[in-house]
Structures are given as structure tokens and as C-alpha cells.
Amino acid sequence: MLELYHIINSASSHKVRLALQEKGLEAKEHLMTLSGDQFDPAYMKLNPNAAVPTLVHDGYVVVESSVILHYLDEVFPEPALMPRDPKLRAKVRLYCKLIDEYVHSSCTILSFATCFRDRLLKLSDEEREAELAKTPIPKRADYLRDTAARGLESPYVVEAVKHYEKLLSWIDESARAGAYLAGEAYSLAEAAVIPYIARLELLGLDKMWANRPGVAAWWQRMRDRPSTEDTLWKRMTDGDWAPFKNASIDPWPKVSTLLAPAR
Numbered sequence: 001m002l003e004l005y006h007i008i009n010s011a012s013s014h015k016v017r018l019a020l021q022e023k024g025l026e027a028k029e030h031l032m033t034l035s036g037d038q039f040d041p042a043y044m045k046l047n048p049n050a051a052v053p054t055l056v057h058d059g060y061v062v063v064e065s066s067v068i069l070h071y072l073d074e075v076f077p078e079p080a081l082m083p084r085d086p087k088l089r090a091k092v093r094l095y096c097k098l099i100d101e102y103v104h105s106s107c108t109i110l111s112f113a114t115c116f117r118d119r120l121l122k123l124s125d126e127e128r129e130a131e132l133a134k135t136p137i138p139k140r141a142d143y144l145r146d147t148a149a150r151g152l153e154s155p156y157v158v159e160a161v162k163h164y165e166k167l168l169s170w171i172d173e174s175a176r177a178g179a180y181l182a183g184e185a186y187s188l189a190e191a192a193v194i195p196y197i198a199r200l201e202l203l204g205l206d207k208m209w210a211n212r213p214g215v216a217a218w219w220q221r222m223r224d225r226p227s228t229e230d231t232l233w234k235r236m237t238d239g240d241w242a243p244f245k246n247a248s249i250d251p252w253p254k255v256s257t258l259l260a261p262a263r
């Protein structure tokens with residue numbers, strides 16, 4: 001039996017939902033809130049990072065979304081979500097590495113500098129620090145503290161935009177070579193990348209690829225794909241939409257000033 005601990009508004013959880021659906025797998029869902037339940041000692045036994053997603057397969061616990069993607073592809077090999085050609089396999093791994101090392105935190109930074117900021121700002125300084133002190137990942141606390149204080153003026157935002165631009169340039173190049181990011185079929189590269197492009201759209205930053213026709217074409221195909229529909233757009237409740245719909249600032253004017261000058 002497969003079990004998935006996740007929330008809908010989590011890009012790393014969305015990666016796993018996409019892979020499950022593309023493989024036709026079902027998992028028993030444990031929908032978390034991330035408003036404290038991630039620090040529950042019973043949950044932290046499963047995931048010591050106090051984060052989602054966590055997959056449990058017949059009692060075996062797997063954490064880290066990219067590790068989960070590869071685990072699923074190895075345990076449930078059909079349909080394969082890794083190409084056969086080693087060069088394309090390397091490409092998938094490069095996308096996963098870029099996401100894990102840079103884009104995931106960039107997504108956190110841009111989300112908390114804009115749509116997710118209000119919740120933290122409503123807390124008193126003491127309450128906010130008490131919440132941030134609980135995270136076992138100090139860098140995450142730094143990002144949240146700084147973006148809560150400075151919003152889009154946080155220096156972390158500059159780096160985040162750069163990392164996202166790198167991802168967009170990779171997608172653009174891949175999309176010029178074919179319909180998918182790594183070879184002729186949907187792969188773990190798509191499952192790894194789609195949630196982070198969806199988040200840019202939700203944040204109102206889809207103009208970031210206005211001058212990248214490859215990204216626009218790839219995204220149009222991917223955003224309308226049944227697995228994206230079923231695992232994101234149809235799953236988002238009013239509560240999941242609220243932070244994006246109620247955002248008090250439009251991030252585009254600031255973000256557009258941070259894009260590479262050559263554009």
C-alpha cells in the first residue's frame with residue numbers, strides 16, 4: 001500500500017502526485033495543514049525535516065520528493081518515467097538537481113515575499129520567531145524571516161529570480177529540441193518542473209516567460225494535461241486559492257526589474 005503525506009499548495013508534494021497519476025497509482029492520502037502538524041513528533045519520526053511530502057510504501061518510509069520520484073519509477077517501472085538513453089537520463093537528473101538545489105528555495109522565497117507573506121506578518125514578532133525556531137532547517141527560517149520583513153525587497157528575491165531564469169532558459173532550450181524536457185515522452189523531469197512553473201503562474205509571474213516561446217508552448221501543453229488538471233487545478237479548494245487571489249501586491253513590476261538585461 002502507498003500512503004502520501006502532503007498538502008495541495010506544496011510544489012514538492014505536487015511532484016509526487018504527478019508521478020503517481022502518470023503511473024496510474026493510487027495512494028492513501030494524509031492531507032496535512034503545515035500549521036503545526038509537521039512538528040508533531042509522530043510525523044517527525046517519518047520526516048525529520050518536518051516537511052512534506054512523505055511517502056510510505058508497505059511501511060517503508062521515503063522522504064525528499066526527488067528521491068520519491070525515482071523510488072516510484074524503480075518500484076513501479078511501467079510506464080517508465082525515465083528515458084532509456086543515458087544522456088537523457090542525465091538530463092532528467094540535471095533538472096531534478098537544479099530544482100532541489102536552487103529552484104525549490106527560490107519558489108519558497110517568491111511565495112513568501114508575496115502571497116504567503118500576510119500570514120507571517122499577522123503574527124507578533126515573538127509568535128513569528130517561535131514558529132521559525134521550530135523548523136529543523138535554519139536556512140528556511142532565514143528565508144521566511146527576511147521575506148516577511150522585506151517582501152520583494154529581500155535580497156533573497158534577487159537570487160530567486162536568477163535561479164528561476166536559469167530553469168526557464170533550460171526549458172526553452174529543451175522545448176526547441178522536442179515536445180518534452182528530456183526525450184520524446186513525459187518523464188520525471190516534467191514531474192519535477194511542472195509544479196514550479198505552476199507556482200509562478202499562481203503568483204502572477206507568468207510574464208517571466210513572455211519572451212520564451214518554447215516555455216510558453218511546453219507550459220500550455222503541460223498545464224492542460226490530465227495529470228496536471230487532476231493533481232493541481234481540480235484539487236485546489238477555495239482555501240488553497242485564497243493566498244493567491246487575496247495577494248495585496250502585484251510582484252511583476254519588481255520582478256521585471258530583476259530579469260537579465262538581455263531580455
Ligand SMILES: N[C@@H](CCC(=O)N[C@@H](CS)C(=O)NCC(=O)O)C(=O)O
Pocket residue numbers: 009010011012013034038050051052053063064065066100104135
Ligand atoms: N527538499 C524537500 C523540500 C520539502 C519542503 O520544503 N516542503 C515544504 C512544502 S513545499 C514544507 O513542508 N515546509 C514545511 C513548513 O512549511 O513548515 C523535498 O523536495 O521533499
